[in-house]
Amino acid sequence: VLKVLSRIDSVLRSPRAPPLIYKRSKGPVQSCLKENGQDCGFEHLPLAIEMWADQLMALKDLHKSLKKLSLELLPWHTADPQDNRESIRVEDLQFIVDAILEEIENKEKNSQKPSLPTLSAIVSHFQKLFDVNSLNGVYPRMNEVYTKLGEMTNAMRNLHELLELDSSAPPTVVVDTVGKLCDIINKNVTKQVQQLLGTQDVHRIINKLEEHECFFPPFQALIQDLLGLLEISNLDDILPTVRNLK
Numbered sequence: 001v002l003k004v005l006s007r008i009d010s011v012l013r014s015p016r017a018p019p020l021i022y023k024r025s026k027g028p029v030q031s032c033l034k035e036n037g038q039d040c041g042f043e044h045l046p047l048a049i050e051m052w053a054d055q056l057m058a059l060k061d062l063h064k065s066l067k068k069l070s071l072e073l074l075p076w077h078t079a080d081p082q083d084n085r086e087s088i089r090v091e092d093l094q095f096i097v098d099a100i101l102e103e104i105e106n107k108e109k110n111s112q113k114p115s116l117p118t119l120s121a122i123v124s125h126f127q128k129l130f131d132v133n134s135l136n137g138v139y140p141r142m143n144e145v146y147t148k149l150g151e152m153t154n155a156m157r158n159l160h161e162l163l164e165l166d167s168s169a170p171p172t173v174v175v176d177t178v179g180k181l182c183d184i185i186n187k188n189v190t191k192q193v194q195q196l197l198g199t200q201d202v203h204r205i206i207n208k209l210e211e212h213e214c215f216f217p218p219f220q221a222l223i224q225d226l227l228g229l230l231e232i233s234n235l236d237d238i239l240p241t242v243r244n245l246k
Helices: 002-013 045-073 090-111 116-129 135-162 171-197 202-230 235-245
Strands: none
Touching: 045 090, 116 135, 135 171, 202 235
């Protein structure tokens, strides 16, 4: 008996033994003594064995629950021939849990990928928005839209900088600012033209143009007749020719 108790005591004292199952007695020695007379510390061993038995039963129940969950999530997995064995190991439970977790991760990854109907709807919507009649024209139109978008983005960025506007200003603000700037430029140009002509009276300029239109046609007709009578073609020759005739 002492030899058996000695072996049990050596197992319980090993580093791999859970600390819960071995406690040294603080009271007097009760019923079991080792050869050297020290207490053997088996007072808590029955309780630990009862706890282990309960945990082993609970382990089987947990295994059954995990198998039911696995059948719900992984119905295509075939049953393991060792599932019906009496002894259930923690490794068996861990294997089922890992398989379930792997399946959940794969479903999450697949759910992020759009389905074929979704992709078809996106392409059809693009064709309607940008007037593309065939699938072969989708990629060229995408490239065209991308190029135009880049050009417009750069133009808007440059306008924001030139007009000293905030980068978040919408296009309507940019257009209004450009319109106001054009009005200011047009007013300045009109004023400069008036100053260049030496008059502020636009109607006077119009009257001068009308007088020119009334005077110039008869004068041009007279000159053409003189050139024909004198049989010359150059205006500079009119005066010398008339002097010679005199």
